[in-house]
Amino acid sequence: MSETAKLTYGGAINAALARCLEQMPETLLFGEDVALPGGVFGVTRGLRKAFGERVFDTPISETAMLGAAVGAAMTGRRPIVEIMWADFMLVAFDQIVNQAANVRYVSEGRLAAPLTIRTQQGNAPGACAQHSQNLEALLLHVPGIRVAMPVDAQDAYDLTLSAVTCDDPVVVIENRTLYAGAKSEVRIGGPVEPIGGHRLRRAGDDVTIVTWGAITGSVEAAVDLVAEDGISADVIEAVWLNPFDTEAVLASVRRTGRLLVVHEANLTGGFGAEVVARVCESGVPLSAPPRRVGALDTRIPAAVQLAQAVLPQTGDIVDALRAVTGK
Amino acid sequence: MRVSGEQLADLLAMWRIRVLEETILSLRLDGRIVGSVHLENGQEAIPVGACRMLRPQDALYSTYRGHGWALARGVPATGIMAELLYRRTGVNGGRGGSAHFSAPEYGFYGENSIVGAGAPIAVGAALAAKFDGSGRVAVTVFGDGAMNQGGVTEAMNMAAAMDLPVVFICENNKYSELTPINDMVRNPDLSARAHALGIPAVRVDGNDPAQVATAVGLAVTTAEHGRGPTFIEATTRRIVGHYIGDAQSYRPAGELAEDEKHEPIVRLKKQLTLQGVTAETLDGVEQRARTEIAAATERALAAPLSDPSTAREHLYV
Ligand SMILES: Cc1ncc(C[n+]2csc(CCOP(=O)(O)OP(=O)(O)O)c2C)c(N)n1
Ligand SMILES: [Mg+2]
Numbered sequence: 001m002s003e004t005a006k007l008t009y010g011g012a013i014n015a016a017l018a019r020c021l022e023q024m025p026e027t028l029l030f031g032e033d034v035a036l037p038g039g040v041f042g043v044t045r046g047l048r049k050a051f052g053e054r055v056f057d058t059p060i061s062e063t064a065m066l067g068a069a070v071g072a073a074m075t076g077r078r079p080i081v082e083i084m085w086a087d088f089m090l091v092a093f094d095q096i097v098n099q100a101a102n103v104r105y106v107s108e109g110r111l112a113a114p115l116t117i118r119t120q121q122g123n124a125p126g127a128c129a130q131h132s133q134n135l136e137a138l139l140l141h142v143p144g145i146r147v148a149m150p151v152d153a154q155d156a157y158d159l160t161l162s163a164v165t166c167d168d169p170v171v172v173i174e175n176r177t178l179y180a181g182a183k184s185e186v187r188i189g190g191p192v193e194p195i196g197g198h199r200l201r202r203a204g205d206d207v208t209i210v211t212w213g214a215i216t217g218s219v220e221a222a223v224d225l226v227a228e229d230g231i232s233a234d235v236i237e238a239v240w241l242n243p244f245d246t247e248a249v250l251a252s253v254r255r256t257g258r259l260l261v262v263h264e265a266n267l268t269g270g271f272g273a274e275v276v277a278r279v280c281e282s283g284v285p286l287s288a289p290p291r292r293v294g295a296l297d298t299r300i301p302a303a304v305q306l307a308q309a310v311l312p313q314t315g316d317i318v319d320a321l322r323a324v325t326g327k
Numbered sequence: 328m329r330v331s332g333e334q335l336a337d338l339l340a341m342w343r344i345r346v347l348e349e350t351i352l353s354l355r356l357d358g359r360i361v362g363s364v365h366l367e368n369g370q371e372a373i374p375v376g377a378c379r380m381l382r383p384q385d386a387l388y389s390t391y392r393g394h395g396w397a398l399a400r401g402v403p404a405t406g407i408m409a410e411l412l413y414r415r416t417g418v419n420g421g422r423g424g425s426a427h428f429s430a431p432e433y434g435f436y437g438e439n440s441i442v443g444a445g446a447p448i449a450v451g452a453a454l455a456a457k458f459d460g461s462g463r464v465a466v467t468v469f470g471d472g473a474m475n476q477g478g479v480t481e482a483m484n485m486a487a488a489m490d491l492p493v494v495f496i497c498e499n500n501k502y503s504e505l506t507p508i509n510d511m512v513r514n515p516d517l518s519a520r521a522h523a524l525g526i527p528a529v530r531v532d533g534n535d536p537a538q539v540a541t542a543v544g545l546a547v548t549t550a551e552h553g554r555g556p557t558f559i560e561a562t563t564r565r566i567v568g569h570y571i572g573d574a575q576s577y578r579p580a581g582e583l584a585e586d587e588k589h590e591p592i593v594r595l596k597k598q599l600t601l602q603g604v605t606a607e608t609l610d611g612v613e614q615r616a617r618t619e620i621a622a623a624t625e626r627a628l629a630a631p632l633s634d635p636s637t638a639r640e641h642l643y644v
Contacts, residue, residue, distance in 0.1 A: 037505035037577055059475035059511040060442050060503055091441065091476070126362020128391075128427035130440040298642045302424020303413035304361060309635035 002190035010043045010179035012153040012186045016160035021051045029055045031082030041179045066095035073115040086121035086135045100169040101144030114167040120174040125304045132300035134265035146170040147241040151216045153186045155239050165192045175214040198245040204232025206325045207258040212238040215264045222317035231327050250282050259290040260324050267294040291324045330602050337536040341371040341592050342616035344395035360411050364425045367395035369566035372591035374399035376539025386436045386452040388445035388467045391426035393438035402430040404623035414630040421633045443476030450482045453491035464550040466494045472503020474517050487526050492550030495558045504569045505577045521558030533561025534591040
């Protein structure tokens with residue numbers, strides 16, 4: 001039964017996790033500081049109290065945490081693991097890439113690894129280079145791992161639910177700058193949506209913008225700015241990056257003839273390159289060369305004014321929109 | 328009882344860290360520093376005791392809780408402050424920030440914001456020493472929680488197997504972020520793990536700089552004579568949150584007040600008072616630290632912000 005509740009982004013994730021723990025007795029929820037303290041961002045607050053031992057704190061042992069998730073998933077549990085920062089997932093990348101991703105395929109489907117990794121990524125002012133990276137492309141290069149990136153509270157709820165319900169490994173990449181934002185009405189308790197799909201955040205005719213993650217907010221701001229110059233854009237937010245909704249992008253570009261991809265991650269080897277390649281390979285006629293906006297190919301400095309020079313800003317998106325539309 | 332010059336020097340060194348951290352806190356609260364900042368309040372005796380035993384050629388690797396380690400290692404307060412304030416005069420021009428800066432010219436090879444990651448790197452600095460004739464001893468500091476990071480055990484074993492000159496210092500402040508270490512291990516004696524790897528290990532009172540210094544001095548001598556690594560577990564308590572804004576609701580009632588009674592500055596002052604040092608002398612030490620840090624902060628604030636047009640520099644040679 002669907003109802004609505006006023007929730008923050010973090011609150012929506014909490015509600016989804018509570019529902020998973022409630023309705024799927026095989027779920028486990030664990031990570032550093034998630035149980036008794038309720039998470040360093042407060043996202044898992046109250047869940048230990050409500051669900052007892054299935055919600056527990058772990059040592060600072062990402063390899064053991066993710067390996068244990070793989071093993072528990074192989075043997076009938078449905079683990080949900082919090083990796084506090086995506087940067088820390090690198091400590092245990094073996095368990096994701098060599099282990100989780102291989103379970104179903106190599107066993108010819110005899111085994112599965114229905115686990116969810118919740119993490120969060122990206123820069124926030126002052127964050128150091130080891131707490132600022134956007135690492136989705138590393139995961140997207142790995143067949144066998146599903147990847148979702150919610151930006152609003154409704155998606156935070158829905159995608160978390162779909163991820164946990166999915167019978168394959170899913171990484172849900174959240175963003176810490178969003179957790180405690182404004183509350184919005186979130187439909188809770190409705191049917192679990194299948195994984196995949198996109199959100200159309202703006203509709204327009206001149207250009208197709210494909211984006212994902214927290215920078216979607218800057219894209220929307222940029223589109224609203226150039227609207228005054230008579231530029232209108234389709235903004236396709238790829239809430240699921242694997243599976244990626246290529247068809248939706250092609251359908252839009254077929255109409256607009258122009259493509260701009262925006263992500264916070266640095267450009268080289270970013271998933272934006274893959275989106276551009278798919279569009280070009282499809283043969284959809286383009287009336288301007290496709291463009292990408294992303295971070296410079298460098299490390300992320302802690303200094304706010306330096307980080308601003310490295311990370312894509314609304315102005316960069318506006319410039320790219322003008323360039324690609326010629327307006 | 329005779330007062331040793333070392334005791335007063337330790338008191339000054341601890342005050343310098345305390346005041347540096349207090350100043351950083353106020354700059355963070357008024358928004359001139361942003362983002363995550365981890366303070367060392369209550370743990371000052373460990374960097375002070377340890378760094379007094381290090382030589383110029385030694386390489387120190389700390390964690391994100393590293394401002395005090397850098398200061399104790401000899402990095403000027405202005406360079407640290409300016410780094411946290413994103414100034415051109417910061418030790419890394421603001422690229423490292425509070426949690427990830429280095430100043431190798433002072434033997435401070437850097438903070439690390441990945442828990443446990445400094446340990447294997449220190450093993451590498453010790454490995455280099457085996458070949459470069461520098462006589463370098465590598466020192467790595469990490470927390471109790473970091474003991475559960477696989478890389479730390481790997482590093483300890485490799486150093487042991489190769490008899491490398493490494494000093495592993497574990498600052499056991501009883502918590503990893505918001506979680507008590509005793510819930511995360513079965514054996515609360517962390518030094519037992521080093522023993523199991525064949526590494527001589529001691530547990531010292533990390534709120535006493537003299538005890539820390541003795542242990543580190545012995546470890547450095549052991550290492551420089553080719554007898555391999557030592558593990559030092561220094562027990563301590565932080566008397567501030569893990570990060571700024573940490574409400575510390577995970578602490579049992581009364582714990583913080585108790586910890587404040589035993590924090591190293593309070594403790595050394597009490598000891599010195601018993602030894603006959605006047606309140607005037609003690610206040611003078613504190614005042615010296617306050618004057619120095621205030622001047623350093625003023626200089627840092629007066630320096631220009633680092634220039635955004637340099638953001639691309641230094642990625643490659
Ligand atoms: C690989 C990794 N996992 C998790 C974190 C998040 N984190 C930062 S500090 C910390 C606690 C570390 O505790 P401890 O080692 O005891 O050091 P302390 O902070 O108490 O000095 C955690 C979990 C991290 N930075 N890196
Ligand atoms: Mg600790």
